[in-house]
Amino acid sequence: MTNDKDFLTYNQQMRKLRDSKNINCHDSKHKQILVRAGYFNIINGYKNPFICGTDKNGAHVYLPNTSIEQLYEVKKFDDSLRLFLLKYITKVEEEVRTLTGYKFDQCNDNGKITWYDTNAYSPAKPLQEKMRAISSAYSELSKSQLDYVKFYMKNHSQIPTWIMIKVVNFSTFIYVLECSKKNVTHSLCELYDILDQNKLPNIKLLIGSLHWLRKVRNSCAHNERVYCIHQSSDSDRQNTGRIMENYINAMRPSYSRDTDKRIFDLLVYFKYYLPENEYAAMITELQGMFEQLQQGIIPQAFDYVRGQMGVKNLEDLKVLRDLPKAPVKYNKFDALGR
Secondary structure, eight states: TTTTTTTOOHHHHHHHHHHHHHOBBBBBHHHHHHHHHHHIIIIIIIIIEEEEETTSSEEEEEEEEEEHHHHHHHHHHHHHHHHHHHHHHHHHHHHHHHHHHEEEHHTTTTTTOOOOGGBBBBBOOOHHHHHHHHHHHHHHHHHOOOOOHHHHHOOOOOOOOHHHHHSSSSHHHEEEEEEOOOOHHHHHHHHTTTTTTTSOOOOOHHHHHHHHHHHHHHHTTOOOOOOTOBBBOTTTTSSSOOOOOOHHHHHHHHHHHOOOOHHHHHHHHHHHOOHHHHHHHHHHHHHHHHHHHHHSSSSHHHHHHHHHHTOOHHHHHHHHHHHHOOOOOOGGGTTTTT
């Protein structure tokens, strides 16, 4: 067995970090970090911002003055970022699900055409796609252990649209939305001002933004590293690389040249879904998190973290915040999409 696979006591782990990686790790405070976070979680998980090259043997070389405490600062930032993003993603998800369920029934003769009827969906969609959406939703409902789902299954002849929309997985919900009549998708685009350059509903942006919210939410929920999450463009798959839209096009040109989705794209999508005052508060909170991290780690490592999130400069967060935004038309939702 190699040394990497041998069992090492915490003191041996500290010695290894000092001697073979030149990472400062020597006192009781540092040992406490190792004990609480775990070697793999903190070293393998958050070493990348501090790597500056490799030696002649291919081993990583770390930035001067790198300490385990600084790696822990990145981990704490990532932990906070995960909770921060999850808070806003779930808020947007719940709202979009609720509004979709309402508009879905409104566009289907006020609910007289049920969600498990293919006539409730877009006539432009192939029957196979509509059947798949219905089948996926029904399968998830039948497996649900929620009390109110069981109650409706036992005591009623059908499950209401609002329950289906609320209970199905995020990916299934997005697929149901994508297969819905254009009045449903158009009303959401009009509500959130998700429009193309011709002021027409931008369905690609609506569906693509929700898929990115779903992907980041899943990473947050599974306690994965989130600051460096990204998705590259894939010509064989939909909703992959960066979707060029009005806010990104209004930023400095380097944003438009990037093709990968990152956390910055999520911040852009939040600008559509959140009212202006809530969005401003969110950006202020994130700026505070960045400033705290900046004070605790080496500048090169901070630039790496910021860059992995897709933020070119911290001032760009203020630029994004201050870009003109149409108010969310909640009071007009009844009339939208018609």
